[in-house]
Amino acid sequence: xxxxxTYVVKDPDSFTPEQLGVQKHDVQGSFSVTGVEAAKELxxxxxxxxxxxxxxxxxxxxxxxxxxxxxxxxxxxxxxFTSRVSPGLHVLFTPRKSTPEHALCDxxxxxxxxxxxxxxxxxxxxxxxxxSERFSMSASAQYYTFRPSIRDIALRLSDQICGGYDDACxxxxxxxxxxxxxDIDYDxxxxxxxxxxxxxxxxxxxxxxxTVYRYRNKGTVEIGVxxxxxxxxxxxxxxxxxxxxxxxxxxxxxxxxxxPARHYPLLSPSSSSPTPQPHPLTxxxxxxxxxxxxxxxxxxxPSRHLTPPNxxxxxxxxxxxxxxxxxDKYQFxxxxxxxxxxxxSLRSLSGATDLEAPDWVIKEWGSAALFELAxxxxxxxxxxxxxxxxxxxxxxxxxxxxxxxVPVPWPVVFWACRADEGAKMAANPFDRVxxxxxxxxxxxxxxxxxxxxxxxxxxxxxxxxxxxxxxKTGWVEWGTLGTVVLAFAGLCWxxxxxxxxxxxxxxxxx
Amino acid sequence: MAFTSFFRSPxxxxxxxxxxxxxxxxxxxxxxxxSPMKYTDIxxxxxxxxxxxxxxxxxxxxxxxYRYTPLLAWLIYPTVWPGQFWxxxxxxxxxxxxxxxxxMMYRILKEHRNMGDERALKFASIWLxxxxxxxxxxxxxxxxxxxxxxxxxxxxxxxxxxAVAGFLLGFAVHFKIYPFIYAxxxxxxxxxxxxxxxxxxxxxxxxxxxxxxxxxxxxxxxxLAIYSLITFAALNIVMYVMYGYPFLEHxxxxxxxxxxxxxxFSPYNTLLYLNSSPHATSSSFELERLAxxxxxxxxxxxxxxxxxxKDLPGTMLAQTFAxxxxxxxxxxxxxxxxxxxxxxxLPGSTLLQSPTIGISALVLWILGQFxxxxxxxxxxxxxxxxxxxxxxxSSILFFLVNVxxxxxxxxxxxxxxxxxxxNSKKSS
Numbered sequence: 046x047x048x049x050x051t052y053v054v055k056d057p058d059s060f061t062p063e064q065l066g067v068q069k070h071d072v073q074g075s076f077s078v079t080g081v082e083a084a085k086e087l088x089x090x091x092x093x094x095x096x097x098x099x100x101x102x103x104x105x106x107x108x109x110x111x112x113x114x115x116x117x118x119x120x121x122x123x124x125x126f127t128s129r130v131s132p133g134l135h136v137l138f139t140p141r142k143s144t145p146e147h148a149l150c151d152x153x154x155x156x157x158x159x160x161x162x163x164x165x166x167x168x169x170x171x172x173x174x175x176x177s178e179r180f181s182m183s184a185s186a187q188y189y190t191f192r193p194s195i196r197d198i199a200l201r202l203s204d205q206i207c208g209g210y211d212d213a214c215x216x217x218x219x220x221x222x223x224x225x226x227x228d229i230d231y232d233x234x235x236x237x238x239x240x241x242x243x244x245x246x247x248x249x250x251x252x253x254x255x256t257v258y259r260y261r262n263k264g265t266v267e268i269g270v271x272x273x274x275x276x277x278x279x280x281x282x283x284x285x286x287x288x289x290x291x292x293x294x295x296x297x298x299x300x301x302x303x304x305p306a307r308h309y310p311l312l313s314p315s316s317s318s319p320t321p322q323p324h325p326l327t328x329x330x331x332x333x334x335x336x337x338x339x340x341x342x343x344x345x346x347p348s349r350h351l352t353p354p355n356x357x358x359x360x361x362x363x364x365x366x367x368x369x370x371x372x373d374k375y376q377f378x379x380x381x382x383x384x385x386x387x388x389x390s391l392r393s394l395s396g397a398t399d400l401e402a403p404d405w406v407i408k409e410w411g412s413a414a415l416f417e418l419a420x421x422x423x424x425x426x427x428x429x430x431x432x433x434x435x436x437x438x439x440x441x442x443x444x445x446x447x448x449x450x451v452p453v454p455w456p457v458v459f460w461a462c463r464a465d466e467g468a469k470m471a472a473n474p475f476d477r478v479x480x481x482x483x484x485x486x487x488x489x490x491x492x493x494x495x496x497x498x499x500x501x502x503x504x505x506x507x508x509x510x511x512x513x514x515x516x517k518t519g520w521v522e523w524g525t526l527g528t529v530v531l532a533f534a535g536l537c538w539x540x541x542x543x544x545x546x547x548x549x550x551x552x553x554x555x
Numbered sequence: 556m557a558f559t560s561f562f563r564s565p566x567x568x569x570x571x572x573x574x575x576x577x578x579x580x581x582x583x584x585x586x587x588x589x590s591p592m593k594y595t596d597i598x599x600x601x602x603x604x605x606x607x608x609x610x611x612x613x614x615x616x617x618x619x620x621y622r623y624t625p626l627l628a629w630l631i632y633p634t635v636w637p638g639q640f641w642x643x644x645x646x647x648x649x650x651x652x653x654x655x656x657x658x659m660m661y662r663i664l665k666e667h668r669n670m671g672d673e674r675a676l677k678f679a680s681i682w683l684x685x686x687x688x689x690x691x692x693x694x695x696x697x698x699x700x701x702x703x704x705x706x707x708x709x710x711x712x713x714x715x716x717x718a719v720a721g722f723l724l725g726f727a728v729h730f731k732i733y734p735f736i737y738a739x740x741x742x743x744x745x746x747x748x749x750x751x752x753x754x755x756x757x758x759x760x761x762x763x764x765x766x767x768x769x770x771x772x773x774x775x776x777x778x779l780a781i782y783s784l785i786t787f788a789a790l791n792i793v794m795y796v797m798y799g800y801p802f803l804e805h806x807x808x809x810x811x812x813x814x815x816x817x818x819x820f821s822p823y824n825t826l827l828y829l830n831s832s833p834h835a836t837s838s839s840f841e842l843e844r845l846a847x848x849x850x851x852x853x854x855x856x857x858x859x860x861x862x863x864x865k866d867l868p869g870t871m872l873a874q875t876f877a878x879x880x881x882x883x884x885x886x887x888x889x890x891x892x893x894x895x896x897x898x899x900x901l902p903g904s905t906l907l908q909s910p911t912i913g914i915s916a917l918v919l920w921i922l923g924q925f926x927x928x929x930x931x932x933x934x935x936x937x938x939x940x941x942x943x944x945x946x947x948x949s950s951i952l953f954f955l956v957n958v959x960x961x962x963x964x965x966x967x968x969x970x971x972x973x974x975x976x977x978n979s980k981k982s983s
Binding site: 514529 | 588589591593600601816823826828829830831832833842843849852853861862877881934935936937938940941943944947951954955958961962965969
């Protein structure tokens with residue numbers, strides 16, 4: 046087991062090396078931070094043999110497996126941890142040739158939730174569209190479900206993995222469950238499981254005061270405390286700070302490095318400050334009300350900040366739509382319609398796109414869409430750019446209430462820009478891939494993510510979908526059939542009977 | 556009066572009907588070019604993109620929701636040629652079909668209803684100058700094209716052009732399935748008296764079932780069956796060879812197995828949503844699966860048997876009306892299916908003879924739709940759960956209004972005198 050812990054200090058001015066403490070006893074060691082305002086990332090690398098056999102077998106079912114879970118709680122990201130995925134649980138994977146069709150659903154039901162809608166790999170997952178064939182690192186299929194919290198999963202896994210006697214293990218899993226996002230990666234080439242968890246700040250939004258110990262005498266624990274520094278190269282990001290290997294180092298060792306970044310921070314162009322400042326561009330997601338059966342998703346931007354960070358940059362949004370929502374791709378062909386919605390084009394749509402089926406016959410988890418957006422700028426300080434994306438709801442099952450509430454995770458918004466050093470990005474120690482949308486772009490692409498801005502809520506919208514209320518349907522079956530039978534009988538009587546005819550013909554002869 | 560002289564001139568009426576469609580077409584082009592809300596029907600985009608798939612050597616079924624015969628996409632093939640003019644080719648074709656159907660209505664009214672020019676033009680104008688009909692075809696809905704096939708079928712039968720009738724019947728069923736109900740009324744109508752065959756039958760011979768069957772199977776009926784079956788089979792075989800299983804799946808099976816859970820005018824709609832939706836307690840008998848029984852008994856058996864020999868156009872109206880009213884799915888373009896028979900039925904009908912009944916029927920028909928549409932709007936755009944009672948009750952009420960009108964149509968058609976049959980009795 047290998048651990049790498051990175052603290053990225055938010056405000057370098059308020060940080061001093063005195064806030065760090067290192068202790069070394071033989072090969073054991075501990076590291077403490079006191080009152081450090083920082084974003085934290087914990088990366089754990091495990092060999093398959095370090096896992097309980099059940100989990101190890103589960104991973105080995107796959108050629109590659111990438112789990113991404115993101116909390117709907119909003120957070121401010123700190124470079125280099127700027128990449129974003131819609132809140133919820135994403136599973137991107139490539140099955141092996143021998144992977145049974147039920148493997149995905151079995152594992153989802155076993156480890157996540159036994160109630161998840163899942164039938165088989167082929168039916169439930171959606172193929173990830175690959176525009177760039179050269180992007181060979183891309184997984185082939187995707188599954189998604191909205192999950193606001195992973196605490197329940199962590200509790201269950203903690204019992205299975207730690208076996209009830211390993212305190213350190215339980216503490217670690219509890220810690221992981223408090224993260225804002227978690228990535229789990231496995232592939233058959235490295236045969237290693239990498240868990241990557243992120244916290245945008247310390248507990249309760251505050252500073253970090255904690256001590257890290259090296260567990261079990263085995264495996265390295267490496268700790269970095271870094272600050273983001275300016276760098277003249279437009280594609281590189283630079284960090285300076287301290288690195289410590291527990292049990293090896295008796296004091297933090299200074300470090301400074303620069304690296305190309307796939308997810309390059311969106312920085313303020315006019316900043317005179319010595320440290321890079323975030324760009325003021327943000328977006329807000331909402332729905333036009335009333336939502337009805339055709340909800341319109343609104344993305345709102347302050348339009349004076351919509352200048353592309355680089356001329357090659359195009360503004361995009363990537364939507365993750367659970368099966369009850371769908372996009373009608375044929376709507377997005379007319380230039381007048383597109384420009385009235387401030388959309389340039391629907392770049393990609395994959396998954397459940399049936400235009401008629403109700404939700405209960407859809408086997409796929411949903412669909413994913415990539416739009417290129419218009420970035421019409423105005424200089425007026427209060428002007429806003431509204432992008433509206435028309436969506437459609439499927440019929441949901443009849444229920445004991447008049448409406449069913451469904452979550453819609455916020456989409457992610459980013460500038461996609463040309464990069465000259467595509468291949469070197471993977472060397473970045475904080476590189477993050479398999480987010481579901483990189484394969485839609487060429488290898489030489491940088492993503493500059495726009496920060497979501499909520500007005501206090503979560504990064505998820507809720508829609509009330511009107512459904513048939515079962516409390517009111519008592520009369521429907523017999524009422525309908527009775528009416529039809531009576532109407533049928535009445536018409537037969539008119540056709541073959543004599544009553545009406547006599548009256549009518551009687552009238553006519555008069 | 557200018558208005559009365561207008562209906563005396565076929566040129567004027569047909570020019571007006573063409574102008575009406577040209578105006579709508581041009582207006583549509585303008586609206587499409589200037590507004591994100593399109594005049595063109597969504598289905599038209601489906602047809603034209605299916606035609607584009609064909610032009611690239613692909614199957615028209617590569618387009619989602621293309622549920623028609625590939626012939627339709629072939630018919631509007633020029634829409635794939637560049638330019639707005641060629642894109643509108645299909646609409647022009649549908650509108651020409653409309654006017655051609657109106658011309659045939661006019662001829663039928665004159666020749667088979669013994670009407671004068673003016674009266675025939677007035678009743679044909681129910682179709683020709685009907686803004687709803689002109690809108691539907693110029694927006695690019697193919698329902699109008701069906702009008703020309705079905706009216707031609709009626710004309711061919713009345714003119715005793717059995718081969719042509721058989722071909723048109725086979726073609727129309729291939730095109731839209733539902734015209735198969737007309738086979739029953741046409742076959743029943745084509746009795747010996749009608750076609751003028753002399754038969755020296757005696758009462759004794761007719762008592763034998765075998766002889767009755769022989770008597771039923773006259774030359775005309777057999778010819779109609781053969782021509783229509785050959786046309787239907789040939790078209791299907793050609794389409795199947797060209798486009799394989801997706802052709803059968805989308806143009807036929809889909810229409811048989813579809814569950815119409817989305818709200819529409821049909822009285823079965825709420826029940827279909829209720830019973831197709833998964834929910835814990837299912838005590839249903841699923842009797843809605845038998846919905847085709849009253850629909851087909853009425854439209855394909857009872858109405859033809861009871862009425863066809865009295866009046867064929869009136870019977871076809873009643874059949875279509877019954878088919879649409881009792882169907883498991885019903886949208887407003889289905890109303891066009893029966894509207895094409897109104898010019899033959901309305902003259903002398905109770906609906907025109909008795910203004911009280913006629914106006915009440917029209918008002919109730921409109922009110923029924925309005926009530927439903929209002930509830931549908933509340934659901935679709937305001938998100939109110941109006942399924943029950945709103946949509947359900949208004950669809951049941953609209954159904955009852957339609958059943959009432961159908962009752963009047965049946966009654967009117969039934970009380971018509973069997974003129975030709977009387978004549979033939981005299982001659983035999």
